[in-house]
Amino acid sequence: KRLTVLVSGSGSNMQSIADSTNRGILKGLAEIVLIISNNPDAYALKRAENENIKAVCVERKSFEDEKSFNGAILEELQNVKADIVCLAGYMRMIGQEIIDVYRGRMLNIHPALLPKFGGKGMYGCHVHEVVVKAGEKKSGATVHFVEGEYDTGKIIIQREVEVFKSDTSQDVAKKVLAVEHSIYPEAIKKVIENGL
Ligand code: GRF
Numbered sequence: 001k002r003l004t005v006l007v008s009g010s011g012s013n014m015q016s017i018a019d020s021t022n023r024g025i026l027k028g029l030a031e032i033v034l035i036i037s038n039n040p041d042a043y044a045l046k047r048a049e050n051e052n053i054k055a056v057c058v059e060r061k062s063f064e065d066e067k068s069f070n071g072a073i074l075e076e077l078q079n080v081k082a083d084i085v086c087l088a089g090y091m092r093m094i095g096q097e098i099i100d101v102y103r104g105r106m107l108n109i110h111p112a113l114l115p116k117f118g119g120k121g122m123y124g125c126h127v128h129e130v131v132v133k134a135g136e137k138k139s140g141a142t143v144h145f146v147e148g149e150y151d152t153g154k155i156i157i158q159r160e161v162e163v164f165k166s167d168t169s170q171d172v173a174k175k176v177l178a179v180e181h182s183i184y185p186e187a188i189k190k191v192i193e194n195g196l
Pocket of ligand 1: 007008009010011012013014044088089090109110111177180
């Protein structure tokens with residue numbers, strides 16, 4: 001299956017998906033055919049270069065409106081005949097017209113146990129501060145289908161981590177990121193094997 005990964009930042013989730021296609025559970029099942037970043041400075045673009053994976057930067061500010069920005073992303077996806085679209089640390093809301101084309105084939109990873117601690121603004125390291133402040137005993141990561149509103153699609157895989165009283169948000173972020181790196185490839189494999 002042909003994967004496209006959308007990124008904005010360090011791309012560690014993209015890296016773990018790439019590694020699993022090369023020598024892990026996705027070997028022979030999937031390959032990343034394109035990386036799309038909305039951020040020209042994303043370290044993920046360096047990772048793509050290291051992995052010899054085609055990468056494009058589609059920046060919102062290069063377009064006069066959301067419609068043409070979304071159109072450009074959709075065109076990139078269709079050019080490479082993407083079967084599955086993986087949002088991995090992608091920090092923008094995906095346009096509804098793209099979701100409509102890829103419904104049932106677009107995944108996102110969220111660094112918390114959805115439906116708790118989801119929604120706009122709960123992105124990246126911020127969510128861990130909220131979890132620690134709330135005194136939660138556990139957190140984790142969730143891979144879900146992207147259907148519309150932030151973080152609301154059907155859950156594919158979720159895995160927990162323990163949160164200790166002494167944990168800082170950085171401690172939680174580290175534990176959760178490690179779990180993300182293992183469940184994202186598992187979720188992609190599950191979607192492919194369930195007859196995508
Ligand atoms: C991480 O906090 C991850 O939880 C979230 O986006 C951030 C960066 O991920 N999905 P990545 O290293 O760019 O994959």
